[in-house]
Amino acid sequence: MNAKMTKNILILGGSTEAFSIAEQLQSSPKYSVITSFAGRTSIPRKPAGNYRTGGFGGPEGLANYIKSENIYAIIDATHPFARKMTESAFKAANLTNCPILHIWRPAWRKQQGDNWIEFETMEEAAKYLNKNHSPAFLTIGRLELNAFQHRTDLSFLCRAIEPPKFTDPIKHINKIQKPTDQSSIEKQAVEILPENFNFIYAKGPFTYIDEKQLIEKENIKAIITKNSGGQKARAKLDVARELNIPVIMINRPTSPKGQTVETAEEAIHWLENL
Ligand code: NAP
Numbered sequence: 001m002n003a004k005m006t007k008n009i010l011i012l013g014g015s016t017e018a019f020s021i022a023e024q025l026q027s028s029p030k031y032s033v034i035t036s037f038a039g040r041t042s043i044p045r046k047p048a049g050n051y052r053t054g055g056f057g058g059p060e061g062l063a064n065y066i067k068s069e070n071i072y073a074i075i076d077a078t079h080p081f082a083r084k085m086t087e088s089a090f091k092a093a094n095l096t097n098c099p100i101l102h103i104w105r106p107a108w109r110k111q112q113g114d115n116w117i118e119f120e121t122m123e124e125a126a127k128y129l130n131k132n133h134s135p136a137f138l139t140i141g142r143l144e145l146n147a148f149q150h151r152t153d154l155s156f157l158c159r160a161i162e163p164p165k166f167t168d169p170i171k172h173i174n175k176i177q178k179p180t181d182q183s184s185i186e187k188q189a190v191e192i193l194p195e196n197f198n199f200i201y202a203k204g205p206f207t208y209i210d211e212k213q214l215i216e217k218e219n220i221k222a223i224i225t226k227n228s229g230g231q232k233a234r235a236k237l238d239v240a241r242e243l244n245i246p247v248i249m250i251n252r253p254t255s256p257k258g259q260t261v262e263t264a265e266e267a268i269h270w271l272e273n274l
Contacts, residue, residue: 006032007072009271010065012089013037013047016232017103018077020264022047025271034069038085040143041161062092073274074100075267076256080107081226086256093258101270104260105229107252108237115246122147125224125248129154133222133246135198137215139236140226140250145170145197148224155196157218161203164193205232212239224248 009025011018013035025031026048033049036056044053056062066074076089086102093100110116119125122140126148129136134154138145142160146169164170171192193199200214215223215236223240225233227249240247261267 006030008032008034008070010069010071010074011035011047012074012076012078012085013051014079014082015077015103015105016230017105017264017267018075019045019047021075021077021267022049024264024268025049031271038082056088056092059088059091059095062088063095066092066096066098071096071098073271074098075271076100076102077264077267080104080228080252083253090256090258099274100258101267102256102258102260103262103264103267104255105262107227107229108234108249111241113241114237115240115244116249117246118249118251120251122250125250126151128248129222133248135218135220136222136224136248137218137220137236138224139233140224142168142170149194152194152196156198157220158197158199159202160199162201163199170194170197206235208235208238211235212242215239215243215245220245222246222248224250226250227252 007030009031011022011033013019013022014037018035022033022035025033033047035047035049035051037044037051037053038055039053044051056065065071074089074093076086078085089100090102092098117128119128122144129148129151131153136154136156138148138156138158142158142162142164145158145164148156149170214220223236223245225236225247237247239245259270261270
């Protein structure tokens with residue numbers, strides 16, 4: 001099949017499903033795949049096929065990209081909480097009449113024995129916490145930690161893929177001096193993280209055994225998480241149930257406008273039937 005006959009598929013990445021779809025499509029001569037990443041992590045995992053990094057510049061920027069790259073269809077496989085990108089992709093697809101499908105994996109559901117306290121925002125969750133929840137295990141990544149920063153009365157164990165950057169809000173608020181060069185910026189940034197925030201750097205999947213060991217070792221009293229769904233990060237919920245630890249659960253935003261499926265396999269099926 002020559003290049004003109006291959007269909008260019010844009011996958012908006014980040015999720016496990018995005019990697020799986022790229023791998024499955026790349027093995028077919030019918031498709032040419034490009035996965036797009038926001039660029040939040042310094043060393044992203046490489047997908048099958050091509051990839052690009054960085055924002056498009058809103059819906060209009062993405063619409064231009066769709067036209068210039070002759071994109072045949074978009075699969076939005078961003079994380080369920082990446083709301084802005086999903087909305088932007090929906091608008092850009094409408095502007096260009098490009099078919100779009102959103103992956104919307106099922107949310108985690110409360111089971112018998114779970115002690116979940118559910119909130120819509122990080123700010124509400126931060127307000128709710130009390131001394132009995134300290135130390136709390138914050139598994140929300142690094143970018144929204146600032147919602148908890150005023151809780152200097154509590155201690156937090158934060159898990160993120162990589163250390164907060166100087167530009168992250170959690171560091172910004174604590175900026176104390178005018179740095180002179182890049183190396184001193186980084187040095188200061190490390191030094192000015194709030195003292196009640198301890199960090200561990202790790203990327204899922206996380207096993208039940210590892211989560212239990214960590215939660216027991218750190219004497220965790222509450223777990224704060226987004227309801228991301230999926231298997232990679234759910235073991236902590238099983239440990240919380242067993243150890244009777246409360247889970248402060250941030251609920252999902254509403255589901256995307258437009259067509260959704262739950263799995264990578266359903267997305268491939270959709271594409272094959274376009
Ligand atoms: P967001 O708030 O929805 O997006 C903010 C902006 O970042 C978008 O408007 C877009 O910029 C750019 N962007 C986001 N995803 C992109 C992608 N896949 N390719 C190119 N540009 C992208 O997103 P977020 O919550 O910051 O998440 C950023 C990325 O991390 C997403 O791709 C998501 O899959 C992944 N992630 C997010 C979470 C989470 O909890 N939010 C968790 C795990 C992984 P322009 O407007 O300039 O196009």
